Amino acid sequence: MKGAQFRKNLLGVVTISLSFALGMTLYNAFLIADMEDLEKSEPVNAKRSAPPKPLPVKKPMKEFSGHGEAVSDKANDSQRQVQNKQMVESAPASQMLG
Numbered sequence: 001m002k003g004a005q006f007r008k009n010l011l012g013v014v015t016i017s018l019s020f021a022l023g024m025t026l027y028n029a030f031l032i033a034d035m036e037d038l039e040k041s042e043p044v045n046a047k048r049s050a051p052p053k054p055l056p057v058k059k060p061m062k063e064f065s066g067h068g069e070a071v072s073d074k075a076n077d078s079q080r081q082v083q084n085k086q087m088v089e090s091a092p093a094s095q096m097l098g
Helices: 002-040 077-090 093-097
Strands: none
């Protein structure tokens, strides 16, 4: 009885081992086949198109204050403050009220 039981157990272990080995072999074969297919075909999203046109570059604004010659843009801030103070002090009251 021990011999028959041993053969059944051995047959079960061998069957399970062979099934596992066959499953791993098939898994690796399908994995390699899928990788070869991916390497052969180009990705769908890799369509080659012309590069987009560069955005137009805005020209820098001219350097002026918009006040004509009343305010010199080349004068430094301290001179500008003195000029503004003199203009306000010399203006008549009717101009100051608007």
